[in-house]
Amino acid sequence: MENILNKAESSHSLTKEHIISLLSTSEFDNTIFNIANNVRKKYIGDKIHLRGLIEFSNICPNTCFYCGLRGENTSIKRFTLSKDLIIKSAKNAAKYGYKTIVLQSGESKVISDEELCSIISEIKKLDMAITLSIGEKTEEEYKSYKEAGADRFLLRIETTDKELYKKYHPKMNFENRVNCLKILKQLGYEVGTGCLVGLPEQTVKSLADDILFFKEIGADMVGLGPFIPCPHTPLENTGIKNHFVLALKVMAITRILLPDINIPATTAMESLQKGGAFLALNSGANVIMPNVSLYEERENYQIYPNKFIASNDVKTYRENLETELAKIGRFVSKDKGFRAENK
Numbered sequence: 001m002e003n004i005l006n007k008a009e010s011s012h013s014l015t016k017e018h019i020i021s022l023l024s025t026s027e028f029d030n031t032i033f034n035i036a037n038n039v040r041k042k043y044i045g046d047k048i049h050l051r052g053l054i055e056f057s058n059i060c061p062n063t064c065f066y067c068g069l070r071g072e073n074t075s076i077k078r079f080t081l082s083k084d085l086i087i088k089s090a091k092n093a094a095k096y097g098y099k100t101i102v103l104q105s106g107e108s109k110v111i112s113d114e115e116l117c118s119i120i121s122e123i124k125k126l127d128m129a130i131t132l133s134i135g136e137k138t139e140e141e142y143k144s145y146k147e148a149g150a151d152r153f154l155l156r157i158e159t160t161d162k163e164l165y166k167k168y169h170p171k172m173n174f175e176n177r178v179n180c181l182k183i184l185k186q187l188g189y190e191v192g193t194g195c196l197v198g199l200p201e202q203t204v205k206s207l208a209d210d211i212l213f214f215k216e217i218g219a220d221m222v223g224l225g226p227f228i229p230c231p232h233t234p235l236e237n238t239g240i241k242n243h244f245v246l247a248l249k250v251m252a253i254t255r256i257l258l259p260d261i262n263i264p265a266t267t268a269m270e271s272l273q274k275g276g277a278f279l280a281l282n283s284g285a286n287v288i289m290p291n292v293s294l295y296e297e298r299e300n301y302q303i304y305p306n307k308f309i310a311s312n313d314v315k316t317y318r319e320n321l322e323t324e325l326a327k328i329g330r331f332v333s334k335d336k337g338f339r340a341e342n343k
């Protein structure tokens, strides 16, 4: 297996059987993490891309079994940020050197497409890239956001196990989600996808399928996080196990197979294990997505409990981050961080 891994460092390929074997034992974990780190260093270098995240609404019609924002959860306060606050937050982030804004929300249409497009074009005037993470829309809608200036889109497949997908997303349709990813690619977005790691009943075989799916769909970005049971959801009492290492491993294998893509050290990793984001940065990740919203209600965006919430002070967080990154030989990139630039 060590041999196979060493070959994969330059061939960037592994069979499904090999991936399953690697996910089934902890014997090769350190080798996997080291190789993923080497691949990241070779293709991307030591720069880190910061993506300034604005969670602008937590209103969602879907009922995903794992997610705290699910429509049927009446225990959270729902909010939608005003256009003014979104723009103000983006301007503030620009001041501290952010080159990308990620606009994320639940899947409800809380603001009209017209308003969203005008927010996109306002932010583009700041010379920033824009990533949307707002769920499944029609081709026309995706097209209009693209024309307004959106550059990238995040839409996690969550799991490629169709049975499990159906079970945990009663109101949704797997084929439609895959189709959305294909449309986004065709429209010229840089496309991000990803999955949850450690969902009840999820198998290592299906995780191997997830990784191969990222490659097949041509993902430019892959976000992976451990499943964290969330109160007021159907899965709240499941999963006593901590899936941090498994998530890290799925991420590292993804890096080995997709050497030049952008991979974030996700908030779920940091939430589950303090210092988890930095471990991820040393195991294949090259992106951090700090929250840059200028509002006091971040605690209402609780996708899962104890979600790591960075300091509300964008400036202090940014300065501290720089210092911490320097300690592991990394630095914040000054460019927009498109995948194309990694090639």
Ligand code: 5AD
Binding pocket: 066, 067, 068, 156, 158, 195, 196, 225, 226, 227, 228, 229, 230, 268, 303, 304
């Ligand atoms: N644990 C970890 N990640 C979660 N997400 C939703 N609920 C949870 C949870 N309980 C992830 C989903 C979604 C992303 C925004 O958050 O993968 O795509």
